[in-house]
Amino acid sequence: MTQETLPFWLAEALAREQPADPIPLGQHIEADIAIVGGGYTGLWSAIKLKQQDPALRVVIIERALCGIGASGRNGGCLLTWSTKYPSLRRLFGEQEATRLVQASEQAVFAIRDFCQHHGIEAQLRLDGTLYTATSPAQQGGMAPALVALEQAGISRWQSLSPEEVQARAGSKAHLAGHFSPAAGSVQPALLVRGLRRVALALGIVIHEQTPMTRLVHGARPLLETPLGSVGADKVILAINAWLPRQCRQLSRNLILVSSDMVITDPAPERLDALGLRDGISVVDGRTFVHYYRRTPAGRLMLGKGGNRFAFANRLHPWFDRPSAFAADLRRRLDGFFPSLADLPIAASWTGPSDRSATGLPFFGHLEDHPNVLYGAGYSGNGVVQSWMGGEILAALALELDNEWRHCPLARGPRGQFPPEPIRWLGANLVRRAILRKEQAEDEGRPVPSWARHLARLADAAGKADKG
Template sequence: MSSVITRCSQFSSWLSAALAQENPLVPTPLTQHVNADVCIVGGGFTGLWSAIRIKEASPETEVVIVEARMCGSGASGRNGGFVLSLWAKYQSLAKMCGEAEALRLCQLSSQAIFELEAFCQQHGIDAQLRLDGWLWAATTTAQLGSWEGTASQLERLGQSPFLRLAAGQAAQLAGSALHLDGVFEPVSASIQPAMLARGLLRHARKLGVKVYESTPMQRLEAGSPARVQCPQGSVRAGKVILAMNAWAAQFADIRKAFVVVSSDVVMTRPLPDLLESIGWTNGMTISDSRMLVHYYRTTPDGCIVFGKGGGSEQLVYGSRLADKLDGPSGIADTVAAHLRRAYPGVQASDVISNWTGPIDRTHNGLPHFGALPQQANVFYAIGYSGNGVGPSMLGGRILAALALGQDNEWARCGLVQGLQRDFPPEPIRYIGGRLVRHAVGQVDLAADENRQPSWLMQQLSKLAPAGLSPTRNTPSQSR
């Protein structure tokens, strides 16, 4: 058991803690050739939810999951633990699939958070879920009003997922004077993400899903049935679901539709006295409105978890992700400095852990689902763009409907989108990405220093794909 934890500690403290609290079987790789109705590649939230929903709808369906490492070792076990709805991305949703469908999906995404709470209670999954809301904040004057376009449009439609705050209330809620203003979404939660992933794994197995960990896919052989070839075995399946997040970049058709950026996280030791003194004692999540977003929350035992999206200038060329964004963060000192700027009471020695991971970010910041071109029996899920814990529940229902050939509201929903070339081919993609990432960093730095960025940096930054929530520089907001 200790060797399993040691191998996985390179990914995140979340996964190490989750494994320490269970007594799992030693990861069992696939060592033979097997048949299945559905083979799912990837044992994170999307893959596990898809398997669960398939078995709930059709218990006789044979479902196999192959996971390259440990279930929860990818994005699902190293994210910040925010469980958010899609309301902040309403404007992008409405552009993509129309006003009525956007409203429906946003409402379903809020409902999913309550469903997650009930699911964990029903199946005995201790994911440390706390339904204490999300503060969408401004920490510089340049960020003020980033939420205004979204909130105002929703209010005109009779929707009010965001509560407007009185003067000084954002700082009071966050326990930090750095927070100048914001809006609050009550239907949001925080979780320990790896504990949720491992809980989903246990439930999937109870339903009869066969899970093979330490089993990377080496290649996908097209056909009906298709074949997922692994180092010591293979899965022959009528349907295949690629639930690989950023690692799906190995497929050229998928790669053109998203870019890979880093997410870097630091975590403190428990600081309950500090949190008590500043009044931040619940599970409320917080993010600011910069382009390279800062997101942070506390844990039940009083640690502060602080992350930065897209902060590293280490970009991925083509499909060469491999282990490039694994292990300790290369910008941990920078992230920790931002944490201490927001919470001066945190000392440098209080920061005891850090890690990094990849995010697959689509142009509009929304997840897309569908079938591969010319391979109608191979389905994909891409582009959670930093908001995947809650929306992956919708994703599981969508992919289950597609894999089962159902003609229902999930199979026809507005997130089912054909793959488009939203980003240029290499080497333009890599070179351009470096330029845009640099520009975004300069715009955020100028805002921190309360000065105006150069015109060129502003224009280049507008080419960046959307992130966790709209910013003042998001193209849909600035046009």
């Protein structure tokens, strides 16, 4: 990937940072803990490990640049697990579900405080999030989660009138909605590059342009790279969408799906006129949601998940190219904001999102290899959740006796997808059913029964690809 084809956020962050050329690992080194992957999960894990024990020798190797993966190209929406409370309660019980929802909300403010303390200028704005309905069929879609949160006494959500929703969202396309203040937005690549700077200041060794070519298991695992190697007591695989390729035992626990985004030229006065004056993130009620937000510079970013599924979880070249669905996103942007139809699109990009069967991330160690840990499955909602992933992986690596090490998310994956080609065929069949169903709902037509039944298969994993 060249500088010209970098995702918009990362190109912007690197232009501001002007980093020195990366130094690939060129020899054998030793570490207490070696981490593969220089994104949010790897960097948060490393930082939390050093905070627990400053004497630890922690090494990160990254195949390209820190932030080149999902951490530097996501939508930058800081969202929580509150809308997943019913699923969390069903899977883990009321007490742990409550703890995880509250922990995810606390993490939003913990990330803000971390950035303020360490001087990370990541354009982080905690102006909340707005979940909306854009068709009558979507209205009431949040009711089960909201009722359950209210019954548990942990709801931060506020119901808004249609007029309030349209004013906050800047668009009359929204018919109803709910607002939570425990959310916001961030320039994701500025955040990950800021975490890299803090990690280096803590004494964490980072080697970019250093892909892992082989993992040799043993009492002390060995990470082999093109020009060197790392021996460590424990290894953390923080590679998310790249995990199925490295660990066959987890290949059926994830499915790779694209998330596509566009961003406009700056037009701050025009966005002000629409009412888009802060960093609120707006998410509609579709299964594969549309989400958008304003940047401080007055650009409008809009994204959508679920456009493509990768056969056999292959990392196709189209994950690293401008979005093939930019025209569809342009039409959706114009549908939300007809007055911006002449506003040029500055860039589009795409990336792989690793979806789990539950829509929740999972963490653990490889079978028969307790000294090799992993975390993955953020399902398009990982900006905040990777902060908690770092807590879990640090607790597992150090064998701490705390709530993160004993968290049910730290017990490996739950549920599998079918083998190929059934997985790919089934995913695309369900996707087509969802599109047919939602198109009929948008147009006020009856939904074909086959589309309605197939679309329900996506409900277990919840709404997709916002973070």
